[in-house]
Amino acid sequence: MRQIVPSAWKTKLRHFLLDFDARIDSTLFSSGVGLRELWERYSTFMDRFYVGRWKRWVFIEPLSEMATIGLGGLVLMLALAQPAFRETADDDWLKKSDLAVTFLDRYGNPIGSRGIKHNDSIPLEDFPDNLIKATLATEDRRFYDHFGIDVAGTARALVTNAQAGGVRQGGSSITQQLAKNLFLSNERTIERKVNEAFLAIWLETRLTKNEILKLYLDRAYMGGGTFGVDGAAHFYFNKSARDVNLAESAMLAGLFKAPTKYAPHINLPAARARANQVLDNLVDAGFMTEGQVFGARRNPATAVDRREEVSPNYYLDWAFDEMRRLVETFPKSYTERVFVVRTAIDMNVQRAAEAAIENQPRQFGRDYHATQAATVVSDLDGGVRAMVGGRDYGASQFNRAVDAMRQPGSSFKPYVYTTALLNGFKPTSIVVDGPVCIGNWCPQNYGHSYSGAVTLTQAITHSINVVPVKLSIALGGKSPNPAKAGRAKIVEVARRFGITAPLLDTPSLPIGSAEVSVLEHAVAYVTFPNKGKSVTPHAVLEVRTGAGDSVWRFDRDGKKPLQAIPASVAADMAGMMSHVVSEGTARRAALDGIPTAGKTGTTNAYRDAWFVGYTGNFTCAVWYGNDDYSSTNRLTGGAMPAQTWHDIMVAAHQGVEIKEIPGIGAGTKLPATAAAANVASSAPDAKPGPPPILTRRGADILVRVEKLLDEAGKTAGTTSSSEPAKPRASSALAFPDSFASATPEAPLAVATPTAPSPRKK
Template structure:
C-alpha cells in the first residue's frame, strides 16, 4: 500500500496563490457584470428622457452648455472676488479711513486739516431734499432699484462713450463710488474696477440703501481739502449743509464727478456751468420741473472768497500720509481717530518757497519753456520746513516733490565723488578729462570739449561728465564698471536714496531717477558730518484731548552714520567751490557758508540745484510734466536763483551755524583790491550790491523795539485822553534821548539800511 506524503511548503504556496487569483478573477468578473447591469438600468431609465431632433438642439444642448459655463464662471468670479474681499478682512473697516487730523506748524499755530470723521450729528433726514435729489439725479438715478451695480446705467455709459470716442459718462453707481472711497485708490485699472464691483455688492449686502447714501455724502472728496457735503458747505458757503438752497445744492452735487476741476473757489464759472448741468438732470429725471429750477438758474450760488488763504496743501497731503502710516503702527486696540499733529513746517519759509517759484515761473517760465517746479526745504534733522509740489495745487494735486521720479543729472555726482573718497581718492586726486567709452556709450561734457588733467575738486566745480564715468571704472577695478556702479548705488542707499537706481552705464552722471524729497534730505548727510537722517513732517501726535501718543525725537528713527565725518567735510569743501566759482554762483548767500550741486539732464528736460548750509538743506527742480525739453535751462539758472531766494528767507533771524569742511578763507568774500584814481573817478556813484539776507536783529534789539512800541502806544493813549479833556493842548513828543537805546541807533534812518539790488537773470 502506497504511503501519502504531506505536501512541502512550495506546493502549499502555489495552491494559496492559485486560490487568491481565482478569487480576484471572480470578484472582478462579478463587479464588471454588476456595473454593466447598473449602467443598462441607468440607460434604460434615462431613455425615458431622451429628446431628439430639433428639441435637443433648441433646449437640451443650450441648457447643458449654460450649466457648464456657469460653473466655470462661478469659479472665475470667486477667484476675482478674493482680492476684493481681502479689503474687508478688517472688522473695523467702517473706521478704516475716518482719521480726522488737525495740523499745526512747528510753533503750534493751526495750518489746516485733513481726513474725515464719520459724523452722525447730521442724520440723512436733515439733509435738504433738493441736495438728495440733485445727487441721485446726477450720480445714480436708479440707486434704490439696483443691487449695487447699475447694469442699465453702465451699458448706457459704454454706448455714449463709444459714440463720443472718449469718456463722457461714468457708469459707476453710488455704491461703487463709496466702495472706491472706502477701500480702493483712484487708479484707472481693470483690477480696480473688478474689485469695486465686488465690494459694491458686499456693501449692499451689509448696509441699507440709506446707510450707503449717508456714507457717500459724508465721505466723498469735495475739493479744497474737504470731505463730505457738510464740510464742503462750510468751506464754500460758510454755512451748514442744512441751510443751503437749491443753487448751492446743485453746485455741491456737481463736485462729485471732478471736485478739482469744478471747485468753485478755483474756477467759479466752471462750477456754475456744472451746477446748471445738475439742474438739467433734476428736470430730466423728473424730480423737479423747469419752473422749480428757474430761480436757481437765474441766481447761481456765490462762494466765499478764499483766494488769499494760502494753505500748504502739498505739505498737508504728505503729512497726512505720514500720519496714517504712523497710526497703522499703533496697537490694534487703540481706537482713537481724532488727532492734533504738530509738524516741522515753518510758514515763513513755506510762503517764501511758494512765492519764489511762482515769481520765477511768471517772469521766466515762458522764455525757458518750463511750466512746473518743486522744492523741499529741510533742517538737518530731516524735518521738512517747506514743500512745494507744483505751481498750482488747485490745478493739479500731484505732488512732484514726493511722487515724481526725475533724472537728477549732475546733482547725482556727489554720491559718485563720495564713493571715490571712501575708496582711496582725495579731493586733490588728478584724473584726465578725455574721451572714454563703455561699450557703445561715450559720454560728452557740456561744452563738447575736454580739460585734460584736473583734480576731483575742479571736476565737480566745472560739472565735468567724463570724470564720474572714469571714477566708476576705476572703482570697479577688476570687476569692471558694473562693480564700480554697484559701489556708487550702495553709497547712495546709505544716504537715504530709495529710488530703484537700475544699473546703466550713465548712472554716474545722473541718468537714473529720484524724487525731490529724498534727494534733498540725502544731501543733509554732508553738513551732518556723515550722519544720514530720515525725512519727516510730523514732530508729535496728540489726541483730541491733548494726550501725547507719538513724538519724533523719542519714537522716530535715529540718525545713522552713513560715511565718515572727514569724508563729509571733504565733500563740503569740494561742493562749496560749485557755489563760489562754479555752475551755481547765483545760489551764493552773503556771509553764509554754502555748498551744493547743479544738475541738468539730456535735452534740458530737468534742471536742479540741491544745496545746503550749516542750518538747512534745500532741493529745487524745474521742468515739465510731459517730459518735454526746456529752452536750455540749466541748474545754475532758475533753480539756483530760486534756491537763493528761499534760503535767504530761511536764514533770517536765526543763528548761522558753521558748515564743517569749509575753511574761513572760503566763507569770507575776497577782499577787493584798492582801486586806482582813474578807476575811482570812473566808478559809478551807486555801485551794485549783491543781494543777500536782510539785516537781522539781535534778541536785545528786538526787545528794545518792543519797548519802543509800548512807549509809543502809551503816548498815543495819553494823547487821546488829553485831546478828550484839553483838545487845544499839544502832546509833548518823545525825544530820542528818552528812547531805551543809544543815540547812534536812534539816529539811524531807513537810508542806512542797504536795500537788495535788483536781480539780473
C-alpha cells in the first residue's frame, strides 16, 4: 500500500502550535516561580513586625477591623453623597433664586403672589440683637460650635422624641435647614435627610457662619406667602425687620418651625403661645434673663389684621405649580426668574364658589356628617375660572380639588354611555334592567329593585346601576372576556376626555369605582358642550417678565383642543344628561332660563357625593365628603352638591351672554312610565333632601305654622261655629320659601313620621 504523506503546510502549523504551547507553559512556570520568590521575600520582611499574644488582640486586630470598616464606610458615604453633590453642580447656586410670580386675574387685577422674592439688602449686623438671639435660642443654640450637624443636639432631640412618643423637638441645625431651603424639598424621607446632612457639611466648607445665618434669615418661609424675616416683618407688623421689638422678634422666630400653623394673621393665640416658648428658650439658653423677657410676656405682639385680604390660595398654589412646569419648557438660555402671570380666574365666580362651599356645610354639614368639600369651575377652553380645595386653607393647605383622588360614583356613567353611543347604541336604545353578574359580583340598584326595559336616556336620568354594567359587557362583543374588553373601551374613551387618573380595571368601574380628581372630572365634562372637543385644564393665560415683555400665551402656545368624540355623540349625550337636571336626580341644580345638563354621583356607604354639570358657558364639579373616608349621613349628589353647584353657577352667569348647549335646545320631557317612576323613587340620587333630622330652624318654622293654624282655627270658629275651620290659601303659601331656605331642598311636606313633634311655646 502507498503511504499517505501529510502536506507541508499542515506540518508547519503543527510545529507552530507546539512551539506556542511550550512558550505559554514556560512563561507560566517562570511567573509562578517568580511570584513564589516574591511572596517568600515579603513574608520574611513582614515577620520582623510580627506581634503575638495579648498585644495582637489588644492593638493590631482592633486597628485592622477599624481600618476595614472605615474604608467600607468611606465608600458608602461617597455613594450616598453623590445625589447631594449633584444638587450643587450649578456654579451659580448661590445667586440662583426660585421663581417669583405675581398673579393677576383674567381682567388684569393683582390677586396674590407665590415664590421667593429675595431681599438681601439688610446686612446681618443691622438685624436687632434680640431677633438673632431668639432665632439661635429656638433653632440652633450651638450654631457657632458645630460643623454643620449638631451631633449633641440631634441626640438630645432623639431622646426627647422617644420619651414623648412623637416629634417634640427638631434635630436639624440651621445649616441643615438652609441646605433644605436651597436645594431640597420638604418631603420627609430618609434620602432627603441624608442629602441634607451632606449638603450642610458642604455649605460649612463654602460659607462662613455669619453668611449661613444671613441666608437662613433671608430665605426661610415665614407664612403668608412671605420669605425671609424682613418680608415677614412687613407683612405681619408693617415695619422693617430692623425695627421689631423683643415680643415681635419672638413671634417671628417662632414661625420657622411651622409658619402656617403659627402665622399670627391666621391663629394669633397659637402665635402668641409659640412666642412665649421662644422667650422661654432665650432664658434657658442663657441669652437673656427672666427680667429682660418679662415685658415681652406682658405685652405680646399684635399682628396686622389681614382677615379681609382674602386670597384664592388653593388656586394660586395650583397656578404656581403649573408655572414651574411651564418654565421648564423655556429655552435653557433663559435666565429670567421674576414673572407676572395673568390667570383664567374670575374673582366674582371664585368668591361665589368660596361662599357656597362655606355656607352649605355650615347649614347642613353637621346633619349630613360632611366636613369637607371642593369645587372647580371651568370655561369651555379649559381655563379654570374658580377653584376651592377645601373649607379652610389656614387649617389645611391640601388641595382636594387637585390632589385628592375620590370615587366619582354615578358621575362616571356619562363616559360609559358615550362609549355605548360610539359603538352603535342610541339614546332610545332599550336595555333590560335586570339581574346581572360578573364572576361573583352582582351589582344592585338602590332599593334592590329592577325596572325592566328602559331606554339609555331613562337609565342615566334615574341613575340605574345595572344598565352601565350590562353596557360594558355588550361593548366587549365576542371577545373571550367581554366585560373586560368593554371596560377597556370605556377607559380609552375617558382618556380621550382628558382623564389621566389610573382608572383601575375592576368589574365595578362602569358605575364609578375608579378614583378621579375634581379638576380632571370637571374639565373632562367640557367635551360635551364643546362639540366633542376635549381641552386641557390650565390656569395660566399669559406670562410676562417683570419688565412687561410677553413670554408665553395660552392662545398661541398652549395645547390645542382635540376632537375626542363626534359632535353628534356629544349632542346626544347633552340631550340625555339634560333630563337628569329637569326630571332626574339633580333637579335642585336647574337654572332658570339656562340650558343645563349634568350627572350626580353617590358612592358606596355614602363616602362621596358629587354633582358635575355644565351649561353652554361653563362646567362645574362639586364634591362633598370627609378626609378620613368616613361615611356621610346618607348625603347624595342631588342634595348639597347640586345646590352648591346651582349657587355657584347662578353667580357665574351674571352678566354673561347665555349660550345654548348643542343637543339640548329648550329641553324636552321624557315620557312618564311606571318603570321610570319606580326607579326614580328608589334611586339614591333621587332623594336630594336632608337626612330625616329636623333642624332647629325647621322646628321653629313648624312651631310658627302650628301657631298660625291655631289662630286661623280660632278665627274661623268665631265667625261660624257650624263650619269647620280651614287654613287660608295665603297662609299655606307663605311658608315654603322660608322652609326651603332652612333645608338643602324645598320639600313642602311640613311634617314627616320621622320628624320630632315641635314643642309649643
